[in-house]
Amino acid sequence: MANEYDYDDDYMQGEDEWDREQLLDPAWEKQQKKTFTAWCNSHLRKAGTQIENIEEDFRNGLKLMLLLEVISGEQLPKPDRGRMRFHKIANVNKALDFIAGKGVKLVSIGAEEIVDGNVKMTLGMIWTIILRFAIQDITVEELTAKEGLLLWCQRKTAPYKNVNVQNFHLSFKDGLAFCALIHRHRPDLIDYRSLSKDNPLENLNTAFDVAEKHLDIPRMLDPEDMVNSVKPDERSVMAYVSSYYHAFSGAQQAETAANRICKVLKVNQENERLMEEYERLASDLLEWIRKTTPWLENRTTDNTLPGTQRKLDEFRDYRRKQKPPKLEDKARLENSFNTLQTRLRLSNRPAYLPTEGKMVSDIANAWKGLEFAEKGFEEWLLSELQRLERLDHLAQKFKHRCEIHEDWAEGKEDMLQSQDFKRCRLNDVKAMKKKHEAFESDLAAHQDRVEQIAAIAQELNALEYHDIVAVNKRCQLICEQWDRLGTLTASRRTALDEAESILEKIDSLHLEFAKRAAPFNNWLDGAKEDLLDMFIVHTTEEIQELFEAHEQFKSTLPEADKEFNAIMRLAQQAQSLSSSIGIASPENPYTTVNPQDISNKWGDVRQLVPQRDTVLSGEMAKQQKNERLRREFAQKANVVGPWIETQLDAVASITIQMKASLEDQLNKLHQYEKSVQQYKPHMDDLETINQEVQEAMIFENRYTHYTMETLRVGWEQLLTAIARNINEVENQILTRDSKGISEDQMNEFRASFNHFDKNRTRRLEPKEFKACLVSLGYNIREDKQGDADFQRIMSIVDPNHSGYVTFESFLDFMTRETADTDTAEQVMQSFKILAGDKPFITAQILRQELPPDQAEYCIQRMAPYSGRDSVPGALDYMSFSTALYGESDL
Helix, strand or coil: CCCCCCCCHHHHHHHHHHHHHHCCCHHHHHHHHHHHHHHHHHHHHHHCCCCCCHHHHCCCCHHHHHHHHHHHCCCCCCCCCCCCHHHHHHHHHHHHHHHHHCCCCCCCCCHHHHHCCCHHHHHHHHHHHHHHHHHCCCEECCEEHHHHHHHHHHHHHCCCCCCCCCCCCHHHCCCHHHHHHHHHHCCCCCCHHHCCCCCHHHHHHHHHHHHHHHCCCCCCCCHHHHHHCCCCCHHHHHHHHHHHHHHHHHHHHHHHHHHHHHHHHHHHHHHHHHHHHHHHHHHHHHHHHHHHHHHHHCCCCCCCHHHHHHHHHHHHHHHHHHHHHHHHHHHHHHHHHHHHHHHHHHCCCCCCCCCCCCCHHHHHHHHHHHHHHHHHHHHHHHHHHHHHHHHHHHHHHHHHHHHHHHHHHCCHHHHHHCCHHHHCCHHHHHHHHHHHHHHHHHHHHCHHHHHHHHHHHHHHHHCCCCCHHHHHHHHHHHHHHHHHHHHHHHHHHHHHHHHHCCCCCCCHHHHHHHHHHHHHHHHHHHHHHHHHCCCCCCCHHHHHHHHHHHHHHHHCHHHHHHHHHHHHHHHHHHHHHHHHCCCCCCCCCCCCCCHHHHHHHHHHHHHHHHHHHHHHHHHHHHHHHHHHHHHHHHHHHHHHHHHHHHHHHHHHHHCCCCCCCHHHHHHHHHHHHHHHHHHHHHHHHHHHHHHHHHHCCCCCCCCCCCCHHHHHHHHHHHHHHHHHHHHHHHHHHHHHHHHCCCHHHHHHHHHHHHHHCCCCCCEECHHHHHHHHHHCCCCCCCCHHHHHHHHHHHHHHCCCCCCCEEHHHHHHHHHHHHCCCCCHHHHHHHHHHHCCCCCCECHHHHHHHCCHHHHHHHHHHCEECCCCCCCCCCEEHHHHHHHHCCCCCC
């Protein structure tokens, strides 16, 4: 690629011809020396110095390097301060290297000729500098340098009939062209109508005097030389006219520069506002998550059913009232971040990097941790409710069995310790022995009940029942009493055996009663206990099983009635026998069970049977209601679940529709957003039903695979997907409009990207991206140069080396290729124009040229200028311009 400062070959060829002619024309050499000297001094005076003799004063290279620093605004290497010839040659070479570094070809100009004072080479070098720094950058309607300057003169003098600028020698000889240029821009300085083509010397003096006095353009030409020369020196005239161009174009450039700076600063201020808003939202959301997550991770309760239910109510309040606004804050924060990044890309700024720990990914991870804790929290609460419900049931069962056992054991120790058999007759003793045998039978029958009590207490210990101390104390008392009963029973048996050798007769009838009454009494106690037994079920099948067991029990009642009548007949026979021999009815010595107890217990059992029927029927009604709740929830969930899945698929398909415009896609997404909001009452209905389900302690539902949790997750994913797609489409519209891209171009970019995005992941692998570029007309060669070009493009679209190209990066790259953006160099050049070509600027100039708020913005952020030519209050606009396009840490 040719250097951007290379000159036209024909034009340079003409320059060589002029050089040869000037060897024979001392007049031109004189004109160039005077003009070039004045031009150099117009710049050197900014550094507080000047030259008198152009071929002598540049020989040591010091003022030549100073001149280049002033006109370029750049720092050259430190000069050699020695006075030897090689010091001078070294300095001149540094200047010539700097000129060559600007893309200028120096033909036959060497440092030795300059040091030796070669006039021709010195003038040629100065002309090269003038071309590069005063004329080369002149651009008028795509013409540059000499042609651009000539076209500018022609345009500005076109209204003046007696001026016809065709070249830079004869066309300016009568002075009217100079006067016309001044009058066109400053009509208050020259009375152009009073000028005449017949007075060239007066015209030239008028133009040169006005330019020097009012425009700060020094006299570079001699009027007499211009008039007396057959053909004035073209280089001298071009150098002088270029000063006019720069003087008059400065005002327009200053306005343009100020506008450009205002535009850039406005973008920067808005970006900073968005950054501050993001930081605030991120801090608030992370703080809320930080405070909420430990509460969700806390897996402790007061170990009671009411306390755990209160915690569940608090969790419902969190899900319905506390979390939804924070979810909206999260979506707004993500949208704000994406909008900010899009604005930064569009304004050619680097991507915004939030404060450490506040990245979108950090917030997403924190939110993910919150939801993980939330999910585990709800599962734990439901499990805890189940556990506490079972604990409560076991505790009630333990209490009931303990009360039955304690009622049975009451007085048994006193009875076993009694010495009544020592005062009884033989029959009484034998009766006591039989009674004791019946008691032993009864004691053995109660062994299972005591073991059940101990087993329930052990289970309560394993499940960490909150009042386990009282349970263990009561169980211990029962077990200790049971051990004492066993010991006392054995002792009384021994004593009765000893007394049996004395007392032999027993009452056989009472004995038969005792034998039959004891097991029947035990059966009655067991039946009564079973009829009063508590139960917990969750399905109609389980309660049906209890119904069947109860019916089976009822089927045994006729046989029990027969046994009851038989036992009662035994008692009646004993009474009849006692009456037949005329004695009072003796107390049955063989059992503590009397006919009245049997009768009372049998009456209790017969009353408990219908009561049990009523309890089971009530539980059946409750389970049938639960079944209706399951069906009601399933019926609505089986509609809402597929609807959410359908909407998710529909939203995902919108952005890949090629025929729809971005506005159509945005409208359709807003329609989906409105439709989702209108559908929210269905979710609220499900939440209401789900609350009833949880309050009814329903933990399973075989009629649907959807749970409230899965529906909530799907609903939140749908809201997030719509918000994210709306934000992406809005950013694409912002990109399209700000870059001036047509709808057809945007559709073409989208169609090409989607064509190679086979998996619909919204990103392309490098090979897919390269094929996409080729499909859009990029010529990427299949060689090393082509690979290098493609790697350069990849460094732009994938600066983080992630290995893929997102649609946003692809669109940003394509829009850069079709639109112009501001650069740091342009902003820097704009400040340089405002500063009058100085490498620094003052607060006074900023307040004069910029709006107040943006002027203060620059003053507060610009660093002090520390160059050699600094003045009090000087500000460094170069580092400020670079910072605008560097790290976003303003």
